[in-house]
Amino acid sequence: MQLALAILALLVACAAAALAVIGLRRQAAQARRPSAESLPADVHGLRQEVAALRAESGDALRHLSVVRYDAFGDMGGHLSWSVALLDDHGHGVVLTSIHGRSEARTYAKNISGWTCDQQLSPEEEEAIEHARP
Structure with missing residues (x-):
């Protein structure tokens, strides 16, 4: 009986450790990916210029x-x-x-x-x- 409880406790601990690792990896990936609010103003300006150039290129004889x-x-x-x-x-x-x-x-x-x-x-x-x- 005690052996079964020890094995069950070990399995629960392994599952908890696996979930913790998955959570830490997701958190690290989100920290590496900058949000739109955290980007500098010049990056927003560049994105707007690229969008304008794409719109203008539709009228080009290409x-x-x-x-x-x-x-x-x-x-x-x-x-x-x-x-x-x-x-x-x-x-x-x-x-x-x-x-x-x-x-x-x-x-x-x-x-x-x-x-x-x-x-x-x-x-x-x-x-x-x-x-x-």
Whole structure:
């Protein structure tokens, strides 16, 4: 009987020690992790600047795609091209240059929300689709 009580007391002591170690580790981890209130004011300022830069970068023309092709069957070399320059919301422009034997023509079409009010050529549509993230 006394042996059973001693074993039970030993098990309870081991469980208490394990819980104490877990509690101390959690407390140490929380002490290493600074709270938002304990950070210096310049860190808060930097966080606000990063958030503002992320918001501004959504309007940057950062999605780009170029499609080169032969506009006419008797011409080679893929000298004609369409390039899409778009922001995160699909607003921007698609530029097209069609190269012929004696001249080259260049066109620009506004893109809004990944679509265009004007009719797009298959190559222009392809450039827009490739620019889409």
